[in-house]
Amino acid sequence: xxxxxxxxxxxxxxxxxxxxxxxxxxxxxxxxxxxxxxxxxxxxxxxxxxxxxxxxxxxxxxxxxxxxxxxxxxxxxxxxxxxxxxxxxxxxxxxxxxxxxxxxxxxxxxxxxxxxxxxxxxxxx
Numbered sequence: 291x292x293x294x295x296x297x298x299x300x301x302x303x304x305x306x307x308x309x310x311x312x313x314x315x316x317x318x319x320x321x322x323x324x325x326x327x328x329x330x331x332x333x334x335x336x337x338x339x340x341x342x343x344x345x346x347x348x349x350x351x352x353x354x355x356x357x358x359x360x361x362x363x364x365x366x367x368x369x370x371x372x373x374x375x376x377x378x379x380x381x382x383x384x385x386x387x388x389x390x391x392x393x394x395x396x397x398x399x400x401x402x403x404x405x406x407x408x409x410x411x412x413x414x415x
Contacts, residue, residue: 291312291313291317291404292310292311292312292313292317292385292404292405292406293310293311293313293406294308294309294310294382294383294384294406294407294408294409295308295309295310295311295409296308296309296409297381297382297409297410297411297412298410298411298412299412299413299414300374300411300412300413300414301413301414302374302375302376302414302415303373303374304374304413305370305371305372305373305374306370306371306374306411307368307369307370307371308324308368308369308382308384308409309366309367309368309369310322310324310367310368310369310384310406311364311365311366312365312366312386312404317365317386318341318386318387318403318404319341319342320340320341320342320386320387320388320389320390320391321338321339321340321341321386321387321390321391321396321401321402322338322339322341322367322384322385322386322387323335323336323337323339323384323385323386323387323396323401323402324336324338324358324369324382324383324384324385325382325383325385325399326378326380326381326382326383326411327380327381327383327408328379328380329380331380333383333399335349335397335398335399336348336349336352336356336369336382337349337352337356337358337369338358338391338396338397339358339359339360339367341360341362344359344360346358347393347396347397349397351377352371352378355371355372355373355374356369356370356371356372357369357370357372367384369382371411374411374413375413376413376414376415377413378411378413379411379412379413380411381409381410381411382408382411383405383407383408384405384406385399385402385403385404385405385406386402386403386404387401387402387403388403388404389401389403
């Protein structure tokens with residue numbers, strides 16, 4: 291039910307905008323999030339947004355560079371990625387949870403029930 295788009299190849303220092311759209315019925319009114327996974331590494335939390343309030347969370351590694359936002363009418367979540375580095379490369383997944391989470395509780399993949407297929411971000415140095 292979640293479809294990501296917007297990945298691609300970008301030079302270090304460049305920007306991308308990822309989008310995640312939910313199709314069909316309302317997926318979640320709780321938290322939506324972005325995770326990423328680089329080759330040989332575990333999936334890691336990037337950012338999350340509380341759907342009802344718009345309150346956001348972000349991993350320390352992306353604070354000040356990535357911005358998460360949502361459009362409730364379109365059931366769309368976006369992630370603006372600025373000042374990209376090769377360390378930001380990987381497959382980015384969007385996710386939505388069926389239950390309430392707050393604080394660091396929104397950082398773990400176990401807090402999310404629906405996942406997209408991922409969109410790849412490649413950053414050249």
